[in-house]
Amino acid sequence: MRFYVPPESIFTERRIIEIKDMDEIHHIRDVMRLKKDTSVNVFDGKGKEYSGDIKKIDKDSVVIEINGVVDNKGIIPYKATLYQAIPKKTKMDFIIEKAVELGADTIVPMVTERTITALKEEKRSAKVERWRRVGKAASKQCGRVELSEIADVTEFNNALEASKKNDLVIFAALDKDARPLRSILRDSSQKNIAIFVGPEGDFSQDEIAAAKGQGYSICSLGPRVLRVDTAAIYILSCLNYEGAV
DSSP: OEEEOOGGGEETTTTEEEEOOHHHHHIIIIISOOOTTOEEEEEOBBSOEEEEEEEEEOSSOEEEEEEEEOOOOOOOSSEEEEEEEOOSTTHHHHHHHHHHHTTOSEEEEEEOTTOOOOOOHHHHHHHHHHHHHHHHHHHHHHTOSBOOEEOOOEEHHHHHHHGGGSSEEEEEOOOTTOEEHHHHHHTOOOSEEEEEEOOTTOOOHHHHHHHHHTTOOEEEOOSSOOOHHHHHHHHHHHHHHTTOO
């Protein structure tokens, strides 16, 4: 079994880990029904993972004795930020789960001209918190030692401005000037990569023009029109296949 614990709850000098998060305690005690002396792994979301044995379980905490540090060789040698237009219904949950599994470091929920989902300000924070829980669960399941950042909801223009700090931007859209993803990846050896995926109905012509104005090549994902919940998975899978270029 594998659990997430923030670094401040890991006391390496005393060789103990103390879990205080009530969701994790509930999962350990009531869902998995783990007992004292059960062997578990714990990662800190910052790149370290520990093996240990449960020494105490009660309603307020779980204490784990550290046995050693796990040698994790699954670090992906690039940093990918996914700027994802918010789709309808619960598709964003699925996109976040799979993007985390495929190595996205940061996922930025984005509002574009054709974004259909209307998120009122008071509901945005609740949605983001839900997406962060989805991302954390995906990290636990897939063996990552770092938590992906799920950023606050942002507007398209702000996302476009923030993406300037990256070495490579993959702006996926339906456009006559679009270049194949393969050629964009193989022309580059950059390690800080931004990915833009639009909503149902794609980016607007004004948004595509704005991306071109930044000097970004518009990216084609092949001869078929991919669903919004397929596009990011496709791009991240290709990045993994190319071995981070």
